[in-house]
Amino acid sequence: MTREIAVIAFAQTDHRRTSDELSEVEMLMPVLHEVLDRTGLQTADIGFTCSGSSDYLAGRAFSFTLALDGVGAWPPISESHVETDGAWALYEAWTKLLTGEADTALVYAYGKSSPGSVRDVLTRQLDPYYVAPLWPDSVALAALQAQALIDAGETDEPALAAVAARSRAAGQDNPHAQLRGSVPHGDYLVRPLRTGDCPPVGDGAAAVILAAGERARALCARPAWIRGIDHRIEAHSLGVRDLTDSPSTRLAAERAGAFDRPVDTAELHAPFTAQEIVLRKALRLDDTVCVNPSGGPLAANPVMAAGLIRIGEAAARVHRGASDRALAHATSGPCLQQNLVAVLEGDPR
Amino acid sequence: MPEVLKAPLVLEFPFTRSLGPVQSAFLTGLRERVVLGVRTSDARTLVPPVEYDPVTAEELRDLVEVAPTGTVTTWAWNHAPRRGQPLDTPFAWALVRLDGADTALLHALDAPGPDTVRTGMRVRIRWAEERTGAITDIACFEPYDGAAPRLTGHDGHFDNAVTGIVAPARLDYTYSPGRAQSAYIDALAGHRTVGERCPACRKVYVPPRGACPTCGVATAEQVEVGPRGTVTTFCIVNIKAKNLDIEVPYVYAHIALDGADLALHGRIGGIPYDRVRMGLRVEPVWTEGARYPDHYRPTGEPDAQYETYKELL
């Protein structure tokens, strides 16, 4: 790798159960302005723009093109979009900066789950021949994974409840979080998962700015350098996978250099409590690592933005000197099917 | 600020999908109450079978029959079934490794309650009464303690194999258009067309979407435009749309309302379709109780000069 690339700014909305009064672009635009303001850049200064979202969430066709209204795309900008979490948009932007074709990139993601039923919407990403016709919702699939972990003796319901409680206690310090503080663990939603094991359903948006080399140093007091980033996917058929493990996360982490030296912080995109157990094992995180100090997706889970937020939160801790080496993880698909790992570092202090 | 508008929105599509040879054999087999897996080069049997090896990406074609009985590898109790799911009474989702298979199939397991389900329990397929060659030909699994039945010895070749599936998909939403569009729709119900002005470039957008796409800033200043406007361009519609009670041919046009910097579109009426032209001056026609103009008709004014609307094309 010949070019150093860093996350230099991060902004997010307050994540809320509903945002009826705002269209997607109205929800997103303040975040775009905020992240640009942090660097003093304007749209015209940005070399590449990339976003992640899914029209199925709000049932709004071509919402990703309407969202561009909030960027100010005239004169025409260099732009791309991924129909998945914004963490993958960041990956695309990172490769674009590596080529040297751009020095700065704006990456954003948004999700408005409130107009629809996200549990049902997410069934549409499943194998259309053998699985989607059965409409297995996202909580049901996560529950199958949780039961597999319990059967394997790797966790139990009290341990899962502890993950939830720790996340929402951490969320207390995150003004953007949707579920904060003491939240009842609730009844079974799909057993063995209780409402407390599941992420809040809500609306939100996030944006980061990437910059290369000296540009990053000029725009940010302590850039969060991306030392490595990689993403890997597993077979789509759930019955082929070992749901108690995440080999794709482990491989992505290896390739991102996560195991070369210990990290002090990890922001994990584990929307369901049991998935944190799987990720901790795959990423070899012990109790010395501060996991999800933001509260993680159990405190706020705007679908399509929650993975990008993990990278943003990890970077923000590097920016403010709370972390020297942080791992950020994002996931997509059922039961941690696809996983992205990034390692971020600050310059020595 | 007007109240937030909301309306139900249903997205419904029948997805018509063609099948590869392995999928076709598997789903045809279900129709005939035969379960087929596919053999990999390292002698694993995948059920449900796939066209390509998930590890090596090798093309797979070696079909092999497995039993309709099997073992639960993990499960989850679903006390509140949702629309489209296999059973409408509480059931367990289960991954089931059929006897003879090395991988597990996802389906519903009909059991009296969560206390009767455990990983490792034995189950068998309950076939749907009417089968078409689809995963739903398996109605569900049911607990079963007996021996595995004898295989039929099927080789995976069927007469009249299914070559495709039609998978209906329906998602229900409560649509809300947001602040700017709510204000626009609200004003329209009072027979006023209200756009929003960009604070930076001063352009007036109708209908407003809340942001200036050129400047990327919020528009907020409301500006009433029209009611009259100019046809900037148009097309003649010759094919009757389903559920639309308009005689063809008719004209659909871009109309720049006076004071707007963006043309909106609408139908032109009150003039033969072949007399509509660029520059034609029009005004909205409201029907009784309507929340938006039914169409636009000529005002009788002289046509607008091209120079006055060329930037709005």
Ligand SMILES: [Zn+2]
């Ligand atoms: Zn403007």
